Amino acid sequence: MSKYICLLLIAFFWSCQNSKDDEISFNRDVRPILNDKCLRCHGGVKASGEFSLLFEEDAFGQTQSGATAIVRGNHSKSELYKRIVHEDPELRMPFDAPALTQKEIDVLVQWIDQGAKWEKHWAYVPPKRDIEPPTIDSLSWAKNKIDQFVYAKMQEKELSPSPEADKATLLRRLYLDLIGIPPTHEEVKVFMENSAEDAYEKEVDKLLASSHFGERWAAMWMDLARYADSKGYEKDSNREIWKFRDYVINAFNEDMPFDKFSIEQLAGDLLPNPTEQQLIATAFHRNTLANDEGGTDNEEFRIAAVVERVATTYEVWQGTTMACVQCHSHPYDPFRHEEFYQSMAFFNNAKDNDSYFEEPKFFTYSEENREEVESLLAYIDAELLPEDAAPKEPYLYSEKEAVLTRLGYRMHEAESFYESSSFIELDESLSLLWQVQDSSWVKYDQIDLENIEQIGFFASATIGYAGDISIHLDSLKGKKIGAVKITKTGESKKGADNRYNTREFKAAIDATEGKHDVYLRFFKGERYDGHLFYLDKMRFYEREPRMKLYSTAFNQKLKKLAEIPATSTPIIQELPPVEARKTHLFERGSWLTLGNEVESGIPNIYGYPETEEPKDRLAFAQWMMSEKNPLVARVAVNRFWEQLFGFGLVESMEEFGTQGEKPTHPELLDWMAVRFETTHDWHVKPLLRELVLSATYRQSSDADVEKIEKDSRNQWLSRGFRTRLSAEQIRDQVLTVSGLLNPLVGGPSVTNSSVDGGWTGVPDWAVKGDSAKYRRSLYTLWKRVTPPNEMLTFDSPDRSVCTSRRIRTNTPLQALNLLNDETFFEASNALAVQMLQADADPEEQLMFGYAKVMGRKISDKKLLLLKELYHDAQEHFKQEKKDSNFPEAAIERIGDEKNNLAALVIVANALLNLDEFIVKG
Template sequence: MKANGLLIGGLGAVVLLSSFSLWGRWGSQPVDFNTQIKPILNKNCIACHGGVKKASDFSLLFKQEAFAPAKSGHPAIIPGDAEGSELIRRLSLTDPNERMPLDAPPLKAEEIDLLKKWIDQGAEWGDHWAFQTPELPNVPSIGTLWSRMGLTSNPETDWATNEIDQFVLSTLREKGLTASPIADKSTLLRRLSLDLTGLPPTEAEVAAFMADPSPEAYAKQVDRLLASPAFGEKWAGMWLDLARYADTKGYERDPGRKIWRYRDYLIKAFNADKPYDQFLTEQLAGDLLPNATDDQLIATGFHRNTMNNDEGGTQDEEFRVAAVIDRVNTTWDVFQGTTFACVQCHSHPYDPFRHDDYYKYMAFFNNARDEDVTTETPTLRFYTGSDSTQLMQLKQFVRQSMRDPKQADAEVRRVEMMARTVEPKINSHDFDQYVNASLLDAKFFGVQDKGSARIKPVTLTGRTRLYVAWGTSAPDAQVTFRLDSPTGRVLTTVPVPNTGGAWSDSVQAIPLPDVPGKHAVYFSLNSPAKPLEWVMLKWVSFQPPLALAAEKMLLGLLNKNPDQTPIMLDGTGELARKTHVFIRGSWLSPGAEVTPDVPGTLPPMDTDDQTLPRNRLGLAQWMTRPDHPLTARVAVNRFWEQLFGTGIVETVEDMGTQGIQPTHRDLLDWLAITFAQDDQWSMKKLLKRIVLSSTYRQQSNATPQLLAADPFNHYLARGPRVRLSAEQVRDQALAVSGLLNSKMYGPSVMPPQPDGIWQSPYNGEAWVQAKDGEQYRRALYTYWKRTSPYPSMITFDSPSREFCQIRRLRTNTPLQALVTLNDPVYLDAAQRLAEHMMQRGSSPAQQIQAGFRRLTLHELSPKKQTVLTKLYRDTEAYYAQHPTEASTLLGKQAGKLLVSIGLSTRAALMVVANTMMNLDEVIVKE
């Protein structure tokens, strides 16, 4: 036994000595590239040796570039040899002309030592954590073995509800912190209601919750709120910022846009708990799904919320490209949580994305058929009544005329596509070789007598119908279409319909001879009676023929003007585009051609068992694949940020190397994997898991010691205490006062707004205030004009939505108090709340207590009761002496109040109600 013991001891000594020898060379522990080295390089080196600049042909952005020979011919980093590495030598010099970083303070000695250790250890490179596929971490153990078995009590196991709490408690233990107790039931229900539905609970709902002693009482409230129609409205409102939703097109002219059906899609999707992977796919590529439904087409409005420039003199192609670039950037911001926009001009300064990666990704979006035309086509048209019947008859007629069922299906889809979307077509701004012609107001092609132009080469095989949208006021205008040249073979000569003016158009189907192959088509105008009168063409489309009856029905539908909403559609054949790298990001400087692909830093699209189509649908399928490192993490982080006010990664918009490190990385990965795999992308299950946790249900009170240790609550030792969003502040005022109109869906409405806010010189549009209770609908239905958003929303930090807004940065300014004290909506709410107060008490003290309880679900403290009662007394006395002012404050209701109650009493209660609505505990979640 002794011999064996000596042998084991000797082996242990050898291992220990070996370890000491290695530690002596490399330091006490391995250096981690991502957490220790990358921050030093990003801070001090990347500006000159990164994706934008590569001084001396040396870059530290990619491994192969960092280890490759620089301009001098020698590598700057030699793995395993710090002393021989030029990087260390240049960092250690004292001569300012040679020392790096140039023209900047030298690195600290400890930073250089860390770099030396890293190189000596082999200069192990590492991918940033967010670009690595997450692996399911172990859930930390808490409490004691006996408490985990339920045999004894322990503060940690007694407090924790689910795995989220175990991750949080583990971190709190490391930081020397402890969790806070669970909040009281009324506070908790108000927080939960505002978070899940955006509306406060009613007093009756609080009373029912308080009276339910069962252990499942809270979970039942969670289920009730998740099932509420208001849930979809709340979370759709959050998504509208991401989708840059607005009711106008943006830019200087900023005319109206009807895209409210996309907002309705969001509400329905959240309420139906549409799986997030499907939710993402429909918004990015709903039009590419097999047999796409109307809802799936409407969902693509996500990327039709881009701005259009309808101002005269602009170039459509410039702003079409701007819209495509916005789609690329928004897709990365919303679904990938990574800054990608800068790669438009150069390789990413900090993250491993190359310049051409941007344009390979852009190629997924570059075939979209929208082209910055004023009509916003393609749109999905909604026929009603007899027009809807006519569409059904047209489809039946086409189907019955085909013998082969497969051919019939294809032909019905083609005809329905034309009727519902007016695609495929060639927009007239794409004509060229103008003679006595121009783009009218830079919008649609116009031609005068003896003028002509060319339609670029297009396949004519089997396409013997030319659909044209055109018009004029000239009485005898005729257009001749020729093949291949201005003097080529005449295809046909037809009169232009007299529509009363060039800007009024009619759709016609012009018979053409059967011409095989791909040809240019030239057309010329003969208009001798009024040679200066314009003939305008909006678009043309070469289509196969239909039976005369079917063609007549189709033309009848195309000449209607039904309600419609912008959607995404891709062009094929001649309408497909090539994508080029833009040199320095300029669309006027195309470089090498690229094809659709994803950045090499991330998993490839094609795997051994899956080849994805190189279009938006394939891109969406790639983004929701199990090995994708970003999509689930970004989604989980965003939902967490909505509930706690700060994401697990605070920079919700940037999980890259310049983003703030996650406070609970293992928790983020665990939630992401659980969300995608166990929950099958169910957003409601994710939210339920979070709000059921004790971490979410904690009191928000903070001791001075806790504030000193963790002032921003990064480690979640207390519950969230965050100011309500602009929409929630308004909706709560309407809800507690009883004014809120719960009507869902439909076009946007215009609530009260001061005169003079809108100025629309182009078309004279005016803000027409909604009536009959429509003005009191939830805030997400408010009409959103990009150049002049609703004032109270902007004051409470909502964006203009010209571009995607990932998170709202909260401020607290006196302007916000001016809104809630003076905005007509809040005054109306205060007046209605005052009526409620009068019905709930016989004395001012009782009335004030009732109003405070309605607002906060808590009793008013004696100190606040005294202050508010004094406000009431002073205000009543003032209005008793100034009845005209009281009448002005009460507005239209003043005349009705003289019989039942004095003006001064009513006005004083309204002022107190308005004051209470401005209290801190009312405009935050607590």
């Protein structure tokens, strides 16, 4: 009897388990079939028969024929089933395509009969907040909870972890990952001699506190922000926006919480009493392209910028490709066409409008100039008469402008209020430099001319321009109120502050009341092309300015205050409510074909109640960084993981939707996302600290045959990653080991030799001396049409659009670049000099060179190869003496060691080309 009962129990549990195994999962079993076979005709782009399998409400509704496509619990009454098994090829689905296999039909039948349970894609379901790390049988290997998740997956895949990497390899990996440059020879020596248990942990904390930490992680963010020092399109005019880059560097260095960092970039201008840095943060979305080509429609390119901001926002913070939803509903994910424009409504009321000078701009001062402005303002405030006093302005530049205006010293940067112009051509290498024709004009919007008797033009007429400017009110043919003759000034050069040397030309104007649009109309004095004209500032002279009531010393201070240059940064600013634009759906994505008006909102898939939907950009940003958003924390931790391990837990970092890769470790991803948001309170440094302290991160990258066969791509993390360094890291590493690197943090973009790449039709870049030439790659001036050569060669994007993931390539051009690029060759010279000075023994020189480059001792086998190369090169230069002069600058510093140094340059060049040097192992 007992045996009979046991058999029954076994049968019962087996049937329960079998039933559980047979339960069809929509996400696992059904969705792949629908995506592959059905959505082409019944998805977001196209809904034949008024039937879509992309949205739940459509899938279970009536089709155009009146039949119900899916009847839960009864496949035989479901039109979907009838069509996929129909014998008539005109009626069978998929139409005009291979039929579903019997296995696929069985899956759909079983799913319908089991109740056709619909499931959201995993990424749109909030992560569980109570996930516990799995229990493992090797707690001695695990150094933190991350390792428990990783080890459990290894066990599942019948893999085991690799031993810890050697100290030298681990230190180099850590430096490159956390600050983007390798350790110095001295830093390696100190670490290797430190046998304390916490030596590695102390190195981690030291690097997290380094000022270079922000530079390394800002380099990652520049791809997402599509940062460039130019506007793109055909003209690719210069853009001054480096203050945004400095904001990002400082934010990472200060470990600004990621939610605050994100909100400030998306809506810093809408925060209560925004600071200067919060306004500069909004330049994230001023990195969009702008078109300065004559004859283009500003509104068209304003809209193009707004559309791109929507797509970028969703890619950066949601891991979602929304660009296609501009034209139609998403092909594979539940985003409707109109939802793109609901999101666009959040961004559609920014003030910028594709004008040349990119208003609105925010003006700030360098630290040195800031101190001087503050000192002058303090002096002026102390001397002001009571009737000239006024409340303090919130920002230093606006306070300076307010003081000057009140006292009648109205000096403005020409670009600070410029609205539109008509010049034949702009010289793209020179800001504000115009080619003048008789048809040329400039318009200034709503200038207050009350009590103004003269306008001063601070200008430079280059290449011999001479002519007249007439001043008109409200239109080109409006009332003429004055004129000024511009005389020849000869060719002008830029000064140390990167501005042209200018002279002031004054025009007396008729008495005028109120505000007017002011037009400057240009007439050439001589008839030939090439008249170039540069307008720097305009000054408005009042008839009875308040400044006349003050002393000469006071007025000198006022003049000095007016002349201190400020740095401008294009920012996002919201239009006032009375000027708010309406947002319409664009039919087929065309801005010329307006559909229904839409209100701001977020896609329904996120399950946010309509009554609580955000109504402005700030509320949208705050929702995005809230726990109600299922994606943002996952996308963020996945991005940081990818930077350390070479691949994300979700490899398709730009796409978490149904067409993206599934997470290799879904529980780990969700656990880290929740921990980042709660335990770490959105702070990046504790997250990175936890990652680099894990045993998973510290593994050796050596792999045996078995591991390669079982896991060729190292998806299951049973060994360390070997990934090629980024373009920036390769160049920065070369500069570091050669001793050339200029470690200055922050500041304007600089040019270096690599920018001049033999391109035609673009300006030559002036290299601003060795100090700037050898700064980190992050600071290299970035032109979208002609980015730095070595950056493109090593897979950097041109930053015309947001790039979440650089696809690594391996081409002969990369090797040629490493061998022959001027920066790499100069670094070889500098390294060779250090090798020669390190020791009199050539063998010691070679050992020193390798240790300096790789951060560890050289093996006997590699030393033998280097010695052969050195002796071959030495013999070559003895026989071909003229060739030994090629590292001339280096040889001059050494004297009689020409042949030895020349040979060492060859060795140094080879060291900087080693695979192990450009790879993080």
